[in-house]
Amino acid sequence: MMIRFFAILVLAFAVASPAASAVRIKDIAQLEGLRDNQLIGYGLVIGLQGTGDSMSNAPFTQQSMQSMLERLGINVGNRSMRTRNVAAVLVTADLPPFMDRGQRIDVTVSSLGDAASLMGGTLVMTPLSGPDDVVHALAQGAIAVSGTSAQGQAESFSQGVPTAGRIPNGAIIELPNQTRPGDIGPMTLNLKNPDFATAVRISDAINAYSLQHFGVRTAQERDFRSVSLTLPRGMGPTRYMADIGDILVEPDTAARVIVDSRTGTIVIGQDVQISTVAVTHGSLTVRITETPQVSQPAPLSRGGKTVVVPRTNIDSDESGGQLQIVHGTTLRTLVKGLNQIGLKPSGIIAILQAIKSAGALQAELITQ
Secondary structure, X not given: OOOOOOOOOOOOOOOOOOOOOOEEHHHHEEEOOOOOEEXXXXXXXXXXXXXXXXXXXXXXXXXXXXXXXXXXXXXOOOOOOOOOOOEEEEEEEEEOOOOOOOOEEEEEEEEOOOOOOOOOOEEEEEEEEOOOOOEEEEEEEEOEOOOEEEEOOOOEEEEOOOOEEEEEEEEEEOOOOOOOHHHOOOOEEEEOOOOHHHHHHHHHHHHHHHHHHOOOOOEEEOOOOEEEEOOOOOOOHHHHHXXXXXXXXXOOXXXXXXXXXXXXXXXXXXXXXXXXXXXXXXXXXXEEEEOOEEEOOOOOOOXXXXXXXXXXXXXXXXXXXXXXXXXXXXXXXXHHHHHHHOOOHHHHHHHHHHHHHOOOEEOEEEEO
């Protein structure tokens, strides 16, 4: 029995320049207080081709159908329904800031019962509310399902997730979001990846721009996560954010190594360094071969029986590894040193963990 590992080695930020590429401020920071609001609702999907909920296993679907029909003026009483064309679903959506009445947002529809597929279904009008239990939007429309499934008597096929789908522009905003940049109090930029150096660079870049165009400083770093802003006289918050959002800044990142033993993925940051160490690594291969033999009794023997005698051969092969010196002041040098050992990603993961235990890996090692 031979065990092999197949994996993918991913090296991040392997560029010739030691500095990170300059990016826009709008891509690494966002204005404090401007965020999406999550909405949720319960509804029914109709028009399925016999792939909906079974009323015996999903009684809430039958109760919802009865309530919907009663609101439409149809009295079904307490009769048992056997239709398989209806499914109970949960509808979720994200309400972005600055949305007004009548605008549309995308919604996600997920099955709640034992429906086999939502393909071909149509969501009936479903109110979507937030944590405040106030209805902010109404969702309705045909569902786009990317997954598919088919089942016969002896075989079944499934690809993707057929019990979840999306409705592009499927919800209409009923309660507008009246929040504006000037209504959220003092303007503050929050960094998506907090770092002291990045916060200082953002503040310096904004001040250089504001001194050139307005003659005043408008930014001040508060901590490693936020930068406070001051509006220049006579300028609105929307135009001000549009101007500073396109300013280029080179963000600083912490030295990190991320490894995933399950998939064999390795991500090494640009600033990762390894102190000089000597590394060797050998792989052990074990082969188990079963060759059973038949044993028969001697001729004319009494009480003898023919039996199968097991025969097991076990071979082990451990390839010797040469002792290599690995060190790296740059990512390119580090990768070259690791490649000289000639290992698969599973072996590189083990070496990185051992180097970290030895105190030679000058970075944070994150194991997923």
